Amino acid sequence: MLCRALRRRSGVDNVVMQAVTPWLSLIVPVLDEGPALESALQALAARPGVELIVVDGGSSDASLALAQQWADLALSAPRGRAVQMNAGATVARGQWLLFVHADTRLPAQAWQELEQLPAGSLWGRFDVRIDDPHWLLALVGFMMNWRSRLSGIATGDQAMFVRREVFEKLGGFPDIALMEDIALSRKLKAQGRPVCLRTPVITSARRWLRHGIWPTIWLMWRLRAAYFFGADPDALALRYGYRPRSR
Numbered sequence: 001m002l003c004r005a006l007r008r009r010s011g012v013d014n015v016v017m018q019a020v021t022p023w024l025s026l027i028v029p030v031l032d033e034g035p036a037l038e039s040a041l042q043a044l045a046a047r048p049g050v051e052l053i054v055v056d057g058g059s060s061d062a063s064l065a066l067a068q069q070w071a072d073l074a075l076s077a078p079r080g081r082a083v084q085m086n087a088g089a090t091v092a093r094g095q096w097l098l099f100v101h102a103d104t105r106l107p108a109q110a111w112q113e114l115e116q117l118p119a120g121s122l123w124g125r126f127d128v129r130i131d132d133p134h135w136l137l138a139l140v141g142f143m144m145n146w147r148s149r150l151s152g153i154a155t156g157d158q159a160m161f162v163r164r165e166v167f168e169k170l171g172g173f174p175d176i177a178l179m180e181d182i183a184l185s186r187k188l189k190a191q192g193r194p195v196c197l198r199t200p201v202i203t204s205a206r207r208w209l210r211h212g213i214w215p216t217i218w219l220m221w222r223l224r225a226a227y228f229f230g231a232d233p234d235a236l237a238l239r240y241g242y243r244p245r246s247r
Contacts (some may be wrong), residue, residue: 022051025092029084031057041070055084082173082180098161103204123162124195125154132205156181177237
């Protein structure tokens with residue numbers, strides 16, 4: 001069951017903010033993000049016409065408390081990125097939903113590109129750049145963007161965005177432990193090709209650096225291939241190092 005936390009703004013400002021419907025709802029799922037979360041949320045907060053919704057999956061640190069300071073709305077929900085993002089979408093008021101991982105940064109130009117989406121756009125994603133100068137990670141980012149542009153499939157690192165009515169029509173992210181972004185992309189692709197914005201969002205290299213660049217690349221390719229051939233997402237999540245919640 002969802003637990004609504006306090007809105008950050010109060011008094012007259014809060015009344016005004018609730019009276020104006022935002023054009024975009026930015027939804028950030030978090031879990032034990034630590035001190036880096038504050039700077040990440042601070043960079044996303046207080047943009048005109050944009051509401052920031054943070055959904056915590058039961059952090060054991062101060063992630064939820066930090067979210068309450070910077071987000072327009074902070075929620076708690078059962079752990080799981082898909083469940084958390086769906087929870088945020090349920091309370092979102094914007095015409096567009098933008099899903100951003102806690103370790104991803106949006107450059108200033110990204111907001112302008114979102115405001116200028118072509119008429120009739122249904123969904124899309126940004127290019128991505130990994131925040132480490134290693135040549136191999138630059139290649140990883142290039143290949144992610146190239147593969148996405150060729151296949152019409154987006155990943156969560158690329159900051160997916162979708163019209164709220166389309167998201168609701170498709171039932172949101174499937175409630176699976178891993179590959180929820182790919183699963184939703186497949187459904188969205190049937191509705192129309194994605195808008196592929198070339199402005200890169202910046203995602204953290206921590207996943208590759210923690211476990212090694214080559215081992216992480218090899219693991220991700222194996223997991224994607226297994227998912228393509230019908231492997232259980234819960235089993236894949238365990239191989240990824242993430243223990244799904246009990247259902």
